[in-house]
Every structure is written in structure tokens, then in C-alpha cells.
């Protein structure tokens with residue numbers, strides 16, 4: 210059989226539409242005398258030349274080449290005929306009223322007058338406040354006083370401001386999920402302080418603000434934009450003041466959306482507990498399971514279940530979130546069905562206040578999120594509702610020195626990996642082995 214290398218010149222594709230698509234050359238190998246059809250993913254916009262049919266305004270006519278079939282071979286090239294299917298799409302409508310758009314690399318006194326300060330929804334991509342922004346906090350507050358919704362990225366970088374209170378009325382920022390809500394390298398920023406802000410459909414990045422000691426973003430909820438092609442959002446908070454803490458409410462807001470990836474987080478939870486919550490929050494600190502209240506849904510602190518706590522484990526049946534670590538150590542438990550409601554375990558490094566407690570519990574700075582050890586009767590473990598287990602350590606979920614059955618049953622390990630939907634092969638480890646080693 211003879212094989213030829215042919216140059217397929219799409220520029221010579223003949224079609225029912227007059228102007229040919231842009232030439233694209235592709236090399237492929239085919240054998241002579243064989244009928245073939247090539248399917249190529251290729252689409253092109255036909256300029257408004259032929260439209261005999263009237264199109265609604267704002268409609269783009271796109272022609273998608275679905276198949277290309279062999280038509281004619283000459284000495285030097287091969288011609289193909291194609292079938293094409295015209296596709297009509299209407300672009301996303303403009304999201305701001307006319308004159309509510311701001312276009313500038315950053316806001317400054319030279320363009321301040323152009324900021325659409327009467328608009329409640331402003332389109333600016335990005336709205337950038339930076340080192341060159343030669344405006345006072347008062348001038349910015351005045352410019353932004355009517356702005357409740359920002360369409361586009363918000364960048365506050367290398368600025369001189371100590372808080373973001375000039376954006377006090379801002380309620381939402383929509384970056385189509387891929388743009389940024391970024392506060393970075395602001396040397397005097399002590400808090401962000403956007404208390405009206407509820408919905409952010411952006412990649413959130415709060416990094417390298419050396420004085421930033423509190424977020425004060427009590428209502429900020431990562432909310433993937435419904436219209437965006439890119440589904441996931443993310444939050445990264447890194448390299449700020451070593452004192453920075455995150456409140457239990459802020460963390461719960463970050464966790465509330467399954468499509469939001471939690472990146473690096475501050476090292477501590479703030480000590481204040483939100484009492485204005487419709488669901489019951491409890492603190493597991495200086496306490497034991499015996500003294501814990503019943504009916505808690507959120508539990509803050511490093512939860513320890515040890516010898517003699519078996520009879521109190523029913524108190525954890527209502528718990529969905531543990532903001533801290535979970536340790537089950539030295540019990541005679543045979544199962545952990547009392548953790549069937551558990552959805553999130555987010556262990557931060559600790560806290561100045563918590564350090565003593567941590568030493569008491571022999572918790573190192575590399576504490577895993579879930580540690581289950583020395584429970585000789587524990588033979589089967591599932592976490593049917595677990596969504597996230599987050600820890601500073603690489604070893605997020607550790608089982609060691611429990612019953613031999615737990616080690617020997619591969620479904621224990623795989624059930625946890627599957628429920629977390631994780632690609633991290635190191636989650637969990639059972640007596641040092643991960644699921645892959647069975």
C-alpha cells in the first residue's frame with residue numbers, strides 16, 4: 210500500500226457559501242484509493258457578505274464546518290468539499306447602561322471626572338486603584354458612593370489606603386468568574402472592610418499586605434456567575450500580617466459554594482464567634498465531648514474524641530462543619546456513623562491562644578484535618594457527606610493503628626477519595642498506605 214503525505218489546504222475548500230474560510234494548512238497521511246471523510250473542529254465567522262435572510266440586530270452568523278470530504282486531487286494539492294451549518298448566536302447583552310462604563314488603566318485625578326458616579330451598576334474592566342492613584346480616600350468615597358454593582362475586576366494593588374471603606378456601598382462584583390478581586394501589596398492596608406459586599410463572582414486574591422490583620426468581609430460569598438463559561442471560583446489569602454485571622458462566618462461563606470476552591474487561608478480563626486446565626490455554632494475549646502452542647506451545626510476548635518467519650522458521640526450527629534481539626538484517638542468505637550452529617554473540616558495552623566491547647570493534644574503544626582488512630586475495634590469508616598478536608602499539612606486524612614480490617618478493606622480508602630472527588634492520591638492514608646498501593 211502506498212502512503213502519501215498530503216497538504217490539506219482548507220483555503221481551497223468549496224462550499225455553498227461564497228467567501229472561503231481562512232486558509233489553514235494541515236498535514237495528514239492517507240493511503241491512495243481510499244474514500245475518507247475528515248471531521249475537523251473548525252469554525253469561522255462569515256463577514257456580512259451573503260446574508261440574504263434578515264438577521265436580528267446584534268446577531269453574529271457563524272458557520273461551522275462539520276465535515277470535509279475528498280473532492281478532487283491535482284498534482285500538487287487536494288481539494289475538499291465541506292458541509293457547513295450556519296449557527297446564529299446573539300452576543301451577551303451589554304450589562305451597563307450607556308455612560309456607566311469607565312475605561313482607564315487606573316483611576317486618578319486626571320480621569321476622576323470621567324468616572325460614572327451616578328450609576329449604581331458600573332462596568333470597568335478593571336477598576337484599578339494603585340500606586341499612581343493620586344486621590345484621597347474622600348475623593349474615592351465620593352466617586353464610588355452610588356456604585357452598588359461592579360461588572361469587571363477590582364484591583365487594589367500597591368495603594369496607600371488603610372482600608373477599602375471607600376467602597377462601602379459595593380454589594381457585588383461580577384468578573385465572569387475569571388477576573389480578579391485582588392488586594393495585593395498595599396503596605397498600609399489594615400482591613401478590607403467591605404461590609405455591604407455580598408456576592409463576588411471572581412478569583413479572590415488577598416496577598417502580601419503586610420499590615421492586614423482582619424478581613425472584615427462578613428457577608429462576602431463567592432458566587433459563581435450564572436452566565437460565565439468558567440464554573441469555578443477560588444479564594445487565596447496569603448502573605449499578609451502574621452496576625453491575620455479569619456472569622457468563622459467568613460470561612461463558612463467561603464465553604465458555602467461547592468464550586469469555590471479554597472486555597473491558602475490565614476493561620477488562625479478569630480476568637481469572636483458570630484452569635485447572629487440562624488444555625489447553631491459552638492466552640493470546642495477547653496471542653497470535652499462530655500461538656501459539649503447538643504445540636505451544634507458548626508463547631509469551632511480542635512475536636513478530640515478519646516477514651517470514655519464514646520457515649521457522647523451522638524452530640525456530633527448534627528455537626529456539618531468543623532472549623533479546626535478532628536481527632537479520634539484511643540476509643541473502643543466500632544463505627545463513626547455519628548459523623549454522617551459532616552461536610553467540611555478546615556484545620557488552620559492554630560493560634561497563639563490555641564498553641565497551649567495544641568501541645569496538650571500533641572497537635573503539631575503539621576496537624577492533619579482528620580486523624581483517626583488507636584481505635585482497635587474500628588473496622589469500617591465512611592464519611593457519606595464529606596465535601597472538603599483542608600489542612601496545612603500534606604497529610605490531610607490519616608488513619609493509623611486501628612483494626613486490621615480497616616487496612617485490608619480497599620473500599621474504605623476509595624469511598625473517602627470518591628466522596629471528596631479528589632485527584633490527590635495521598636488522601637487518605639491508612640497505616641501509611643494510600644489507595645493506590647492496594
Ligand SMILES: *[C@@H]1O[C@H](CO)[C@@H](O)[C@H](O)[C@H]1NC(C)=O
Nearest residue numbers: 216281282283284285286287
Ligand atoms: C506543481 O508544482 C510544480 C513545482 O512547484 C510546478 O512546476 C507545477 O506547475 C505545479 N502544478 C500545478 C498544476 O500547479
Ligand SMILES: *[C@@H]1O[C@H](CO)[C@@H](O)[C@H](O)[C@H]1NC(C)=O
Nearest residue numbers: 305306307308309310325327
Ligand atoms: C451619555 O453622555 C452623552 C454625552 O457625554 C449624552 O449626550 C447622552 O445623552 C448620555 N446618555 C445617557 C443615557 O445618559
Ligand SMILES: *[C@@H]1O[C@H](CO)[C@@H](O)[C@H](O)[C@H]1NC(C)=O
Nearest residue numbers: 308322323324325326327328
Ligand atoms: C449626576 O446627578 C446629579 C444630581 O442628580 C446631576 O446634577 C449631575 O448632572 C449628574 N451627573 C451626570 C454625569 O449625569
Ligand SMILES: *[C@@H]1O[C@H](CO)[C@@H](O)[C@H](O)[C@H]1NC(C)=O
Nearest residue numbers: 340367368369370395396397
Ligand atoms: C504608609 O504609611 C507610612 C507611615 O504613615 C508612610 O510613610 C508611607 O508612605 C505609607 N505608604 C504608602 C504606600 O502610602
Ligand SMILES: *[C@@H]1O[C@H](CO)[C@@H](O)[C@H](O)[C@H]1NC(C)=O
Nearest residue numbers: 427428458483484485486487
Ligand atoms: C443578623 O441576621 C439577620 C438575618 O440574617 C440580618 O438581617 C442582620 O443584619 C444580622 N445582624 C448583624 C448584626 O449581623
Ligand SMILES: *[C@@H]1O[C@H](CO)[C@@H](O)[C@H](O)[C@H]1NC(C)=O
Nearest residue numbers: 492493494495496562565566
Ligand atoms: C479557654 O481557656 C483559656 C485559658 O484558660 C481562656 O483564655 C479562653 O477564653 C478559654 N476559651 C473559652 C472559649 O472559654
Ligand SMILES: *[C@@H]1O[C@H](CO)[C@@H](O)[C@H](O)[C@H]1NC(C)=O
Nearest residue numbers: 516517518519520540541542
Ligand atoms: C467502650 O468503653 C466504654 C468506656 O470508655 C465502656 O463503658 C463501654 O462498655 C465500652 N464498650 C465496649 C463495646 O467495649
Ligand SMILES: *[C@@H]1O[C@H](CO)[C@@H](O)[C@H](O)[C@H]1NC(C)=O
Nearest residue numbers: 572573574575576601602603
Ligand atoms: C512540618 O512539615 C515541614 C515540611 O514537611 C517540616 O519541615 C517541619 O519540620 C514539620 N514540623 C513538625 C512540627 O513536624
Ligand SMILES: *[C@@H]1O[C@H](CO)[C@@H](O)[C@H](O)[C@H]1NC(C)=O
Nearest residue numbers: 546588589590591614618620
Ligand atoms: C461499611 O459501611 C458502609 C456504610 O455503612 C457499608 O455500605 C459497607 O458495606 C460497609 N463495609 C463493610 C466491609 O462492612
Ligand SMILES: *[C@@H]1O[C@H](CO)[C@@H](O)[C@H](O)[C@H]1NC(C)=O
Nearest residue numbers: 467468627628629630631632
Ligand atoms: C469531580 O471533579 C471533576 C474535575 O475535578 C469535575 O469535573 C466533576 O464535576 C466533579 N464531580 C462532582 C460530583 O463534584
Ligand SMILES: *[C@@H]1O[C@H](CO)[C@@H](O)[C@H](O)[C@H]1NC(C)=O
Nearest residue numbers: 608609610611639640641642
Ligand atoms: C502503629 O502503626 C505503625 C504503622 O503505621 C506501626 O509502625 C506501629 O508499630 C504501630 N504502633 C502500634 C503501637 O501498634
